[in-house]
Amino acid sequence: MKAITLLGSTGSIGTQTLDIVENNPDKFRIVGLAAGSNVEMLARQVRQFRPEIVAIGNEAKLAELKAAIADLDYRPIIVAGAQGTIEVASYGDAQSVVTGIVGCAGLLPTIAAIEAGKDIALANKETLIAGGPVVLPLVEKHGVKLLPADSEHSAIFQCLQGVPAGGLRRIILTASGGAFRDLPAEKLASVKVADALKHPNWSMGQKITIDSATLMNKGLEVIEAHYLFGLGYEHIDIVVHPQSIIHSLIEVQDTSVLAQLGWPDMRLPLLYALSWPDRIYTNWEKFDLVKAGDLTFRSPDREKYPCIGLAYAAGEAGGSMPAVLNAANEQAVALFLAEQIQFLDIPSTIERVCDKHRDDFTATPSLDDILNADRWARQMAIELNQQAVAKIF
Secondary structure, X not given: OEEEEEEOOOOHHHHHHHHHHHHOOOOEEEEEEEXXXXXXXXXXXXXXXXXXXXXXXXXXXXXXXXXXOOOOOOOOEEEEHHHHHHHHHOOOOOOEEEEOOOHHHHHHHHHHHHHXXXXXXXXXXXXXXXXXXXXXXXXXXXOOOEEEOOHHHHHHHHHHOOOOOOOEEEEEEEEOOOOOOOOOHHHHHHOOHHHHOOOOOOOOOHHHHHHHHHOHHHHHHHHHHHHXXXXXXXXXXXXXOOOOOEEEEEEEOOOOEEEEEOOOOOHHHHHHHHHOOOOOOOOOOOXXXXXXXXXXXXXXXXXXXXXXXXXXXXXXXXXXXXXXXXXXXXXXXXXXXOOOOOOOHHHHHHXXXXXXXXXXXXXXXXXXXXXXXXXXXXXXXXXXXXXXXXXXX
């Protein structure tokens, strides 16, 4: 039985991971849970899975959480805040830590888990994108496994099983195209938050759904693929595949192409990250090629989706630039969700922040450099949009 700690337990990744644990009680047990602010759901999870340690990210809700589980017949350790989440990540005998925290907030807990010798089921792409120059050396130093738990990179990882060293030639990441894949580019200026949150294929959190609408999610995945699989950016491609049946592909040296197919279900990559190298039987709906129907593909429109080009440019620059790109994107998406900027302001904000970072670019960043770049980029994204508003009035 594998001992698991789950970061981001009340989010989409967290609830689907717990669904796997619930349906495989002989294979997995929960050691720690960390959530943001959803006390009601977290309390239910504590009652069901009986973790040894629990963290609530919102410190103001610590007393509420304690009261919600005060009648339990056992006493878990209860902590709060960012430091509490770090404590959960490094705690006890958990063999694997699932990182489902949204955004760069997952970086420090992931590092803590690695330094505690725990394998990582990486469902938080921003951690590696921002912190790759620091995270990868730590993975090697502590001899832990970093296993992708998102759909696209899990597909690549699965296709690579049995491919000899040096056999990988190209990665092909598939993209659904997001909420606006069939919308003419000239109409993007008037789209609203509610429009962008209507993903056609996947049920995800707000931030990643907006990233899918801008296709920044795919740009970020290009950077993540570079760090995970070691290919140069010229060997990582994107193709729009509206059906989301092929989750990604690899081309090997003899031009053979291998693909991983399945229904759009995040539980599959999560399960594989937790069970690798084994395959666990499930009673999920079997894949049916006839039911899946036609599978189509098209090139992404880089003029309609400028975030793709921004991500490639930041990845190729390397150093601290991906951290700035990621932070600027997170802040711009937050501003859009708060209806403080328009949809097309997201890529323009990211581009301006990255341009301003060129004077302070660090080629070989330390953890402090990355954290400072992250803070700076978020503040710069806010300031640039405040200046734009001030000019209007």
